[in-house]
Amino acid sequence: MATTEHYMDRLLNGILASGRYIATAVTSIHHIDSGLNIWSFNGKLLYQILKDDLSQFSWRPRTPSILSPKKEEEIAKNLKKYSEKYKEKDKEMPKLLREEAR
Structure with a gap:
């Protein structure tokens, strides 16, 4: 496990359904540093996406499998x-x- 920080983080968007990823985001209230980070389950930063005026982030839900x-x-x-x-x-x-x- 690791401890890390997402500067000015205002949102911890839970764990993806697989349990392997965590998202943190800074929303548009903070125009300068808005964006999101995707972390692995053990705290490694995988993606950092800077996006002006980011107002919301949520995981896309998985559709049910068509296979039995x-x-x-x-x-x-x-x-x-x-x-x-x-x-x-x-x-x-x-x-x-x-x-x-x-």
């Missing part, structure tokens, strides 16, 4: 197989595009 829990589990089990399949397709793509351009 059983299908998600099957994909996770076979991820390596799927990765190889799509890597092969990615390798073929430049050739297909060149042929299509003719």
Whole structure:
């Protein structure tokens, strides 16, 4: 764990649903230093975004998965197989595009 500071911070926007990120923000009341910081769960600064007149920040909610829990589990089990399949397709793509351009 780490202790750190976001100068003039007025907002701690909780932890993202995954539990891995924290956002702090300075809103538009403080025009000079408004912006937001994204931190890892252990206090490492990942992103610093300066934005004039920032008035609000909130995490975008995740939409529910269209896959059933059983299908998600099957994909996770076979991820390596799927990765190889799509890597092969990615390798073929430049050739297909060149042929299509003719």
